[in-house]
Amino acid sequence: MDLFVCAGCGAELSVPVERVALPPEAHASNPHAWMPALMEPGTYAVDPDPWGRPWRHREEIGASEAAALGVYAPLYPVATGPRNMVVLAPGDTRGTRLLPERSGDSCLGVVAGDEPGLLCAGCGLGVGFREDDCGVWQTVRYDPGAVVRRSLGVPPPAAPVRPLPPVDPEGHWDVRWTAAAGTALARLLAASGGRALRLPAGLPTVMFGRAVERLLPAGPPFLTVGLAGPGLPRTDAGIVLVPADRRTGEPWRPAGEAVPVPLPAPVWARLAGAGETSPTPVSGTLPAQVVRDDYPHPDRPAYLFHPERSTLRRTLARMPEVRQPWLRALYDRL
Structure with missing residues (x-):
């Protein structure tokens, strides 16, 4: 601490x-x-990353200075404040x-x-x-x-991972989910190499499916995306959605050569099938095998999921891979 x-x-x-x-x-x-x-x-x-004022346009500062600030594609504006x-x-x-x-x-x-x-x-x-x-x-x-x-020389208390529901208390897609999807989508696109992706059924397809169909070519062949992490069986997928370490942000490392794409651990835990995520009583916990029927909001809103656009663009712009011609062309399409 x-x-x-x-x-x-x-x-x-x-x-x-x-x-x-x-x-x-x-x-x-x-x-x-x-x-x-x-x-x-x-x-x-x-x-x-540099944060806050002064704000400048990438063209104004030039490609080399922008790269020194961690920006490799046009991004408006560019923060040049303190790191x-x-x-x-x-x-x-x-x-x-x-x-x-x-x-x-x-x-x-x-x-x-x-x-x-x-x-x-x-x-x-x-x-x-x-x-x-x-x-x-x-x-x-x-x-x-x-x-x-x-x-202080005192170790921090243990912090168990609690699955984060994708819907906020007001019944909308939680901004923490849409922003996490924007960051992960940028890394999925880069890892695809421009090839078609086959996503796991369920929430991963809800999160990324429409964007992948719009931005990448149709298959076959497909590069398979899977889920990997603690407690899950090994997968043969070429790209895997994994939990990020809470303290370092580093992705959980799968066995083999699969490319890891990190998600916040609470989001990943929900994707990995955490099951019941509704609130528990103020005192005590629910008995085993008991599921509440008084959810405060629906499982999903009545509108489509959209990865947070500014987070997607910001993540891509700060990835050196965006200098590859195919990925830069995709970035410009956004």
Whole structure:
């Protein structure tokens, strides 16, 4: 577990938090809708990519400078702000004060502006940014140059993987699913080599089927996509959907030569057939073999699933493989 303190005066700026991988939905948005906190309580992530202002066009900065920023195809706009911003849930921060007047162009709340809008309450040092606006994940981002990470020498508590239902409490496709699908679809397309894909039946086809049919040629022959991971039998598929490690984001490694495409572990667990995922009683758990019949929402919304487009494009644009002519042509079709 770690603790963040002010680089200026040493005041504590967070509760003890565990480092985990940055969620794939971190750069997704849901226009004019309320968004919850991006990070789970008690966790933080480090965003390795440049974040925030100044924003520039890729053509303006040139291909070589864009590649140094991790962008290999046209992407509008390109963030050229600091790397390695520390991302936390707002409720896990301490000892700061907010200056709303430093917000950027927002709708109903606050977003990052030109100057840090969060200051250390002890010494007044600008330490980061608070975002809480419609369509934006609720986050605090600490500037890595303004805070110091202190290791507490205490191991984080065990965190069991809980399957994430694909439908949110309001009955819509969960944005965490659509963003995860956008990231995974980019990697599926790159792994396909431009060949037709045969997807597993069920939710994987719901997630990727329409996009694969639209973007890749029809088969046969097909390159088979399967599911792989802890507890699943070995598959002969050439590409496998696997869980990503919660802490590192690295994909679970299958035996053989199959290409792994990672998904967030809660999403993968649902695809792998976790079964019952409805809420349990406030006290205790459901008896064995008992299934609730009071689901708060339908199994699937009444509209089609669409991988989150901006996440798909952003992931592809940041993959060096997009420089291959066939994949670049596919990217331009998006």
